[in-house]
Every structure is written in C-alpha cells, then in structure tokens.
Amino acid sequence: MRSGGHCLENFTASSEVKEIIDLSQMSDVYFDESRKAFSVGPGAIVAPTQNTLFKGWGVMIPSAGCSEVGLGGHILGGGYNFYSRMHGIAVDHLYAVEVVVVGADGTPRTVVATREANDPNRGLWWAHTGGGGGNFGVVTRYWLRTPGVVSTDPGTLLPRAGNQRVRTVQWSWESLSQQSFTTLIRNYCQWFERNSAPGAKETQIWATFSGSHRSAGTIGLMAGVEDTVEGGEALLDRLFADVTSGAGVKVASDTRHELPWLDRDNWYWGPPGRQKDKTSDLRKSYTDEQIATIYRYLNDDSISNPGAQVNLAALGGKINTIRPDATAYVHRDSVLRVYFTPGVWRTQSEDAAHVAWVRKLYRDVYSTTGGVPVPNDINAGAYINYPDVDLADPAWNTSDTPWHTLYYGANYARLQQVKKAYDPRDVFRHALSIRPA
Ligand SMILES: Cc1cc2nc3c(=O)[nH]c(=O)nc-3n(C[C@H](O)[C@H](O)[C@H](O)COP(=O)(O)OP(=O)(O)OC[C@H]3O[C@@H](n4cnc5c(N)ncnc54)[C@H](O)[C@@H]3O)c2cc1C
Structure with missing residues (x-):
C-alpha cells in the first residue's frame, strides 16, 4: 500500500514489490456528522488537510512537521510534530479506522474498528495507534476526535490551531x-x-x-x-x-x-x-x-x-x-x-x-x-x-x-496477536512487519 509515498525505507519501492495499491486519490477530509468525528482519507497530505481543518473549524491534527507526508502511513506509526508536547500525537486523537483485511480463506472484508470499549474490533483499532504501516490490511479511512470531549461543536473536537x-x-x-x-x-x-x-x-x-x-x-x-x-x-x-x-x-x-498557523504548517522539507x-x-x-x-x-x-x-x-x-x-x-x-x-x-x-x-x-x-x-x-x-x-x-x-x-517494547506480543487474528496469511508484510504470533 502506498498513500503519501514518504516511507523512509523501500517497503513499497523494493524490486520484490510486484503490485502497489495506491491510495493517494482517497484524500477527502470532512466532518462526519454520523460519527461526530473528522473523516480523513489515507491519501490526504498533511498541509492540505491542516488547511481544510483550520479554515473549516479552526482545528488541527498534531501530525508531521513535513507538509508533504501522507496521513495514510503517518497516523499508523503514531504521528508527532512540534505541538505534540501540548496536544499529544496523532493517534491520541484517533477515534476509528476503516481497514480492508484478508481472512484465512483469502477473502477480503472491510472492518471499521473504534476505540469504544465494547467494540469487538477494538484490538484492530489499538494496532493502528502506532503499530506501523503495511501490517494488518489496507486503511481506507481514519476518523479523528479527541477523547473525552463531549460537544456538538466540531471546532472543539480536535486541538485548536494557533499562531x-x-x-x-x-x-x-x-x-x-x-x-x-x-x-x-x-x-x-x-x-x-x-x-x-x-x-x-x-x-x-x-x-x-x-x-x-x-x-x-x-x-x-x-x-x-x-x-x-x-x-x-x-x-x-x-x-x-x-x-x-x-x-x-x-x-x-x-x-x-x-x-501564522498556516505558514507554520506548510513547511516544505x-x-x-x-x-x-x-x-x-x-x-x-x-x-x-x-x-x-x-x-x-x-x-x-x-x-x-x-x-x-x-x-x-x-x-x-x-x-x-x-x-x-x-x-x-x-x-x-x-x-x-x-x-x-x-x-x-x-x-x-x-x-x-x-x-x-x-x-x-x-x-x-x-x-x-x-x-x-x-x-x-x-x-x-x-x-x-x-x-x-x-x-x-x-x-x-x-x-x-x-x-x-x-x-514496540512490550507491546509487540499484542501486535502479533492482532496480526494473527486479522492477517493470518501474512499478506501484508515487509522487512520490518509484525510477524504473526
Ligand atoms: C521528509 C519527511 C518528513 C517527515 N516528518 C515526520 C514528522 O514530522 N513526524 C512524524 O511522525 N513522521 C514524519 N515522517 C515519517 C512519516 O510519518 C512516515 O514516513 C509515514 O509512514 C509516511 O506515510 P506516507 O503515507 O507518506 O508513506 P507511504 O510510503 O505511502 O507509506 C509508509 C508505510 O505505510 C504503509 N501504508 C501506506 N498507506 C497505507 C494504508 N492506507 N494502509 C496500510 N498501510 C499503509 C506503506 O505500505 C509503508 O509501509 C517524515 C518522513 C519524511 C520522508
């Protein structure tokens, strides 16, 4: 899978890769009333996403300093920037993720996994809060909303952007x-x-x-x-x-x-x-x-x-x-x-x-x-x-x-269990991918 193409190893560019699933066109960003969260496509790039969030609602995601990083891979690994000391990292605001996974019989299916305590797919959401790209399936959408904020005003559901x-x-x-x-x-x-x-x-x-x-x-x-x-x-x-x-x-x-906030976040590497x-x-x-x-x-x-x-x-x-x-x-x-x-x-x-x-x-x-x-x-x-x-x-x-x-420290064993449950055939792999338990 490739979203923003900013991977720092050749996981999607090595000669062993025969097919690329290019998510770059799935880049829409909007407020999803039904989930009361900001919906972000994996192909969304940092700078235009921050522009949309700021101009629409005055908010931001505390994600990459480089304006051209893709959120597809970025959020999966955690996602930090300068404002993380104040607001945490991107996954601290991840409410849900939509992933296409492949079952033991090779059949793909779409799963929406949320951080809700009673969600049977919560483990898959957890694995997407820093487990890294290219491990469990194809992310086709993220929903972001700061935990603990109860409000009908979207302008309060992510950190405010400031000069x-x-x-x-x-x-x-x-x-x-x-x-x-x-x-x-x-x-x-x-x-x-x-x-x-x-x-x-x-x-x-x-x-x-x-x-x-x-x-x-x-x-x-x-x-x-x-x-x-x-x-x-x-x-x-x-x-x-x-x-x-x-x-x-x-x-x-x-x-x-x-x-000004927008000048700051449009930094070009x-x-x-x-x-x-x-x-x-x-x-x-x-x-x-x-x-x-x-x-x-x-x-x-x-x-x-x-x-x-x-x-x-x-x-x-x-x-x-x-x-x-x-x-x-x-x-x-x-x-x-x-x-x-x-x-x-x-x-x-x-x-x-x-x-x-x-x-x-x-x-x-x-x-x-x-x-x-x-x-x-x-x-x-x-x-x-x-x-x-x-x-x-x-x-x-x-x-x-x-x-x-x-x-991953002590979290690796749990990541392996999620891998086994959602990618039992090890379809999604690269040189540093989670090995099934
Ligand atoms: C110039 C530069 C500046 C950076 N600055 C920062 C920074 O300030 N903060 C920070 O935290 N990180 C930073 N990074 C690292 C960046 O977060 C990662 O490289 C991130 O993985 C890039 O995501 P991408 O979608 O652009 O990359 P891609 O190359 O498209 O993907 C990266 C990995 O994620 C997988 N992947 C991509 N899309 C999906 C998907 N939809 N579903 C499942 N897996 C997927 C790929 O297979 C690959 O393994 C920077 C990187 C660069 C090159």
Missing part, C-alpha cells in the same frame, strides 16, 4: 570548540529532561536543535510557543538562556518572528532525493562521550552535505500522559527524539559515502549498547515511522535486543 512566536538562534562552526558544542547539547538535553513532565508550563514550548554538519557553516536552535500562552516569550527566553549558559559561544544570528536516516528516543541526556562522538562525525569530511545533521526534537508533556500499553505507540516516557541524517543526495554513486557515515555515526553513539538504542536509563528505543532495516541486521545491531523491542 506561533518563534525564536531561532544560530552559532557558527568557526566559533565552536568541542567543549562549547558539548555544553550546548548537554544543556539542551538536560533542559528537556527537567521540563517535560506532563502539566509543566514549559511543555508549551516546542523546540528542535539542528546539529548540522560543519559544511553547513552553523548549528542552530529553533523553538516556539503559541502566541496565546501567557508569559510565552519569557519561557522561550529562559530556554535559550539555559541552553547557552556556560557555553561561551558567539551568536551568529538571533531572529524572532510571529508565524526540500527537494526529494536519496535518503538513509535513523532515529532514537531519549529519556535523559546523552553522556559527554556520546556528544563527543556526534561532534567527531559532524566534523568528519568524508561527506560534505549541509543537510547532514543530528537533530534533537523535544517530546514529553502531553504525549507522556498516556500509558505505554493504551496505544501501540509505546514511547510514553521519552523527552527527545534524535534524528540522524546524512541529508538528501542525488545520485547512486554518492550512496556509499552517505550511508556509511550515518551507519557508523549511529553505531558509535550507541557503542556501549550494541550499536542500537537498547532501552535503559537513557535510551527509549526507536520510532517506527522512521523505519530502519539495520536494526534487524546483526551486522549493525550487535545487542541481544531484537528490532521489534526497539520499536
């Missing part, structure tokens, strides 16, 4: 020593370690730290807060003051601006190209040794791609108010999501250098846990919407922890 105050500070690589780099990253991580508890006023701040490769010239921190938050500007300033404290770095640029990215979640700050490894790779000239970076996006807050087994999305105690990317490149001849850089970087950052983020005091595993087949490859995962524990 943002944004501040971006950049530091030049020329002015950075390893010590100042370490202090910045450590301060940033520790800030979110301290300020991500559900309900804390600091969870109204979203932030993303771009630890860009030296060839980009600068590294930077962008953070924001909704313009209706009382004292929001002061909260933002405190974040920047705390992050730079003791770093002794010279600011290359410092900008503040107001960002950049031109498409070849990619190999990795991710991991953090419960606590990296150690200084890990930051030293990141510093070394960002200064490594075996690649020269300004898009290469280690990006740290803030999580926590509302996301962590939900029990890890209440949805298939298990990462309910992370405070940061780290994204390792060599950037995007154009030609196959550049593959080897880019892929080697990101593989070795990741392996070395997690050298004490077998090259992967084995859940422990610091690590919380990986996010299935950023699938990475290396986690299932013994050459790159030398820990005793299987790939599915990294992605």
Whole structure:
C-alpha cells in the first residue's frame, strides 16, 4: 500500500514489490456528522488537510512537521510534530479506522474498528495507534476526535490551531570548540529532561536543535510557543538562556518572528532525493562521550552535505500522559527524539559515502549498547515511522535486543496477536512487519 509515498525505507519501492495499491486519490477530509468525528482519507497530505481543518473549524491534527507526508502511513506509526508536547500525537486523537483485511480463506472484508470499549474490533483499532504501516490490511479511512470531549461543536473536537512566536538562534562552526558544542547539547538535553513532565508550563514550548554538519557553516536552535500562552516569550527566553549558559559561544544570528498557523504548517522539507536516516528516543541526556562522538562525525569530511545533521526534537508533556500499553505507540516516557541524517543526495554513486557515515555515526553513539538504542536509563528505543532495516541486521545491531523491542517494547506480543487474528496469511508484510504470533 502506498498513500503519501514518504516511507523512509523501500517497503513499497523494493524490486520484490510486484503490485502497489495506491491510495493517494482517497484524500477527502470532512466532518462526519454520523460519527461526530473528522473523516480523513489515507491519501490526504498533511498541509492540505491542516488547511481544510483550520479554515473549516479552526482545528488541527498534531501530525508531521513535513507538509508533504501522507496521513495514510503517518497516523499508523503514531504521528508527532512540534505541538505534540501540548496536544499529544496523532493517534491520541484517533477515534476509528476503516481497514480492508484478508481472512484465512483469502477473502477480503472491510472492518471499521473504534476505540469504544465494547467494540469487538477494538484490538484492530489499538494496532493502528502506532503499530506501523503495511501490517494488518489496507486503511481506507481514519476518523479523528479527541477523547473525552463531549460537544456538538466540531471546532472543539480536535486541538485548536494557533499562531506561533518563534525564536531561532544560530552559532557558527568557526566559533565552536568541542567543549562549547558539548555544553550546548548537554544543556539542551538536560533542559528537556527537567521540563517535560506532563502539566509543566514549559511543555508549551516546542523546540528542535539542528546539529548540522560543519559544511553547513552553523548549528542552530529553533523553538516556539503559541502566541496565546501567557508569559510565552519569557519561557522561550529562559530556554535559550539555559541552553547557552556556560557555553561561551558567539551568536551568529538571533531572529524572532510571529508565524501564522498556516505558514507554520506548510513547511516544505526540500527537494526529494536519496535518503538513509535513523532515529532514537531519549529519556535523559546523552553522556559527554556520546556528544563527543556526534561532534567527531559532524566534523568528519568524508561527506560534505549541509543537510547532514543530528537533530534533537523535544517530546514529553502531553504525549507522556498516556500509558505505554493504551496505544501501540509505546514511547510514553521519552523527552527527545534524535534524528540522524546524512541529508538528501542525488545520485547512486554518492550512496556509499552517505550511508556509511550515518551507519557508523549511529553505531558509535550507541557503542556501549550494541550499536542500537537498547532501552535503559537513557535510551527509549526507536520510532517506527522512521523505519530502519539495520536494526534487524546483526551486522549493525550487535545487542541481544531484537528490532521489534526497539520499536514496540512490550507491546509487540499484542501486535502479533492482532496480526494473527486479522492477517493470518501474512499478506501484508515487509522487512520490518509484525510477524504473526
Ligand atoms: C521528509 C519527511 C518528513 C517527515 N516528518 C515526520 C514528522 O514530522 N513526524 C512524524 O511522525 N513522521 C514524519 N515522517 C515519517 C512519516 O510519518 C512516515 O514516513 C509515514 O509512514 C509516511 O506515510 P506516507 O503515507 O507518506 O508513506 P507511504 O510510503 O505511502 O507509506 C509508509 C508505510 O505505510 C504503509 N501504508 C501506506 N498507506 C497505507 C494504508 N492506507 N494502509 C496500510 N498501510 C499503509 C506503506 O505500505 C509503508 O509501509 C517524515 C518522513 C519524511 C520522508
């Protein structure tokens, strides 16, 4: 199945795939009176969907930062964006899902599975709250509505969309020593370690730290807060003051601006190209040794791609108010999501250098846990919407922890049971698909 085509592995593009079910034309978005929920087709793309929801009802889904991601695959994996600290992730608002499944005799049937406690198909709904794409059947529709809101006004049934105050500070690589780099990253991580508890006023701040490769010239921190938050500007300033404290770095640029909601959500990632990215979640700050490894790779000239970076996006807050087994999305105690990317490149001849850089970087950052983020005091595993087949490859995962524990933790066994019940023939499969129990 392919909806928005943004899969970060070649699950729908590998030469083993013989047929594609293309859902991209099923992209309608409307308020469904009968279910009192917003109905979204799998082919709906983030930016036009947010436009429709905002212009129609003033609401939004806390889903992908990239405007071009398809909701078909995105919601299935959990779906987060900057506003998730305030509003949770996309599946926290998933009321129901319509799926075409294939029975043991090969006959397809359509099932609507809801979060209602008495729904006999509730297990299938649960599996769609973070179980990942391409596992159980073909999603042909989602319905979204925030749990616990009782109202006839659609404008209250999803989070309200708001204009943002944004501040971006950049530091030049020329002015950075390893010590100042370490202090910045450590301060940033520790800030979110301290300020991500559900309900804390600091969870109204979203932030993303771009630890860009030296060839980009600068590294930077962008953070924001909704313009209706009382004292929001002061909260933002405190974040920047705390992050730079003791770093002794010279600011290359410092900008503040107001960002209307629609401008914010229409962010475009950049031109498409070849990619190999990795991710991991953090419960606590990296150690200084890990930051030293990141510093070394960002200064490594075996690649020269300004898009290469280690990006740290803030999580926590509302996301962590939900029990890890209440949805298939298990990462309910992370405070940061780290994204390792060599950037995007154009030609196959550049593959080897880019892929080697990101593989070795990741392996070395997690050298004490077998090259992967084995859940422990610091690590919380990986996010299935950023699938990475290396986690299932013994050459790159030398820990005793299987790939599915990294992605799903203790929820994997239940996902396998749902798989057995709804896809007993394992019709829907790829390199990291749920194996039937
Ligand atoms: C540039 C970029 C930015 C991103 N930003 C974010 C972000 O900010 N936050 C975040 O959470 N994620 C982000 N992602 C990850 C994104 O959420 C996933 O790649 C997601 O799976 C994309 O969904 P899609 O429909 O576009 O992809 P597709 O390639 O169409 O599908 C992805 C997977 O889902 C399966 N699938 C697709 N449609 C269906 C369906 N209808 N029924 C069943 N299975 C289906 C596919 O078979 C495949 O396995 C980003 C990805 C990219 C490339």
